[in-house]
Amino acid sequence: MVKKILLVFLFLGVAMLGVLIWGKQQLNTYLETPRVNEEQLFTLPDGSYFSHLAPQLIAQGLLDNDRWWRVLSKLRPELTHIKSGTYLLPKGASLEELLVIFNEGKAFQFKLTFVEGSTYKDWLNVLAKAKQLKPLEYSEADLLSKLGSKETKIEGLLFPETYHYTANMSAYSVIKKAYLHQQAVVKKLWEKRDPDLPYKTPYEALIMASIIEKESGLSDDRDKIASVFVNRLRIGMRLQTDPTVIYGMGERYDGRIRTKDLRENTAYNTYTIDGLPPTPIAMPSEEALYAALHPAQTKYLYFVSKGDGTSYFSKNLREHNNAVNKYIRGK
Missing domain, CATH: 3.30.1490.480 (Endolytic murein transglycosylase)
Structure with missing residues (x-):
């Protein structure tokens, strides 16, 4: 009888072990089977x-x-x-x-990329199309107030680069990160600027950097373009730069600048106003800001695009007109 009982327990033990082994195999299969096509x-x-x-x-x-x-x-x-x-x-x-x-x-981590020279309007379009990002709920004025800025426009105050965010973060959090980054860059570069520059404040340097950003095709030209504008400011000569005209035209700009546009007296038209426009005209890169604060030492007063991303620089109007005839008019 004892032997029979032992055999029964042994059989049950073996059976239970078999069930456990089978269960473990099934669980492993459940866990290890590829699930994502x-x-x-x-x-x-x-x-x-x-x-x-x-x-x-x-x-x-x-x-x-x-x-x-x-x-x-x-x-x-x-x-x-x-x-x-x-x-x-x-x-x-x-x-x-x-x-x-x-x-x-x-x-x-989702990501958003804002390119150098983009405007706040461009940023709003990118933010509006971003996946799983809560929309921006503030007007420009309220946004500036929330950020603690004393400026009247947010243009130029945001650092252009790639930002990462997780699902359901707010667009404001991206804006704030870009704002703080730009503040840090401006502070760092302003403290190491060249002496005797014609800027009274870091904000004026930011305005200049935005113009340089819009005018420069190659980074190698940035410091020379900066020198042209700095030289003009020093002698009281108008900047006369087309990107400021375009910015001042706003929605009316259709891809062309006409003579009447150059003569229109907007707050940003540097053909009609003296000195810098009231605010930046785009979001400048760190390289453009560096150029604004470390311009090349030249006597250039003019430059014209050569059509290959580089510019031709001139010291006087006669040389500049010849360059315009060659590179723009093809004469």
Whole structure:
């Protein structure tokens, strides 16, 4: 009788071991089977719990069923501490790899790129098209107030580069980051500026940098272009730069500047006003600001585009007119 009982227990033990081995194999298959056919974004809303996750994965075709979900939570509790956020799921990822991603909480970083010389209007268009970014809710005046700026326009105050953000961040957070970055760059470069420059404030240097940015095709020309404008300011000569005319025209600009446009007395038309315009006309790069604060030492007063991204520089009007005939009029 004892032997029979022992045999029964032995049989039950073997059977239970077999079930455990089978269960472990099934769980491993459940965890290790590739689930993601194509790279995609997946969002875990705020307040998500592990128990909520299986239905979400099933709904998006990333999981066939949840029959092993409770077993998984008992045997692999370290995978259950999921965090809300939007995640990039790599192609071929298994359920275990997905759970590791959700547990690490490294949310996907979206990015926005603002190019040098772009305007605030351009920035607003980029922000409006950005994925999963909360829209900007402030007028320009309110935005400047919230940022703590005393200026009347935000033009020029934002540093152009690539910014990263996570899902549901606000456009204001991107603007603030760009504003603080530009403030830091201006402060750093202003403190190391050349002596005897014709700028009273860092803001005036920023205005000049924005003009240089719009006028320069190649970085090698920036310091020489800066020298032309600085030389003009020093002798009281008008800057006479087309980008300021275009900025002053606003929505009326159709790709052409006519003689009447050069004569129109807008606040930005440097053909009709003395000195610098009242604000920057674009978001300048650090390189343009550096050029404004470290212009080349020249006697140039004129320059004209050669059509290849470079410019021809002249010391007098006669030489400049000859250059215009050669490079613009083809004479």
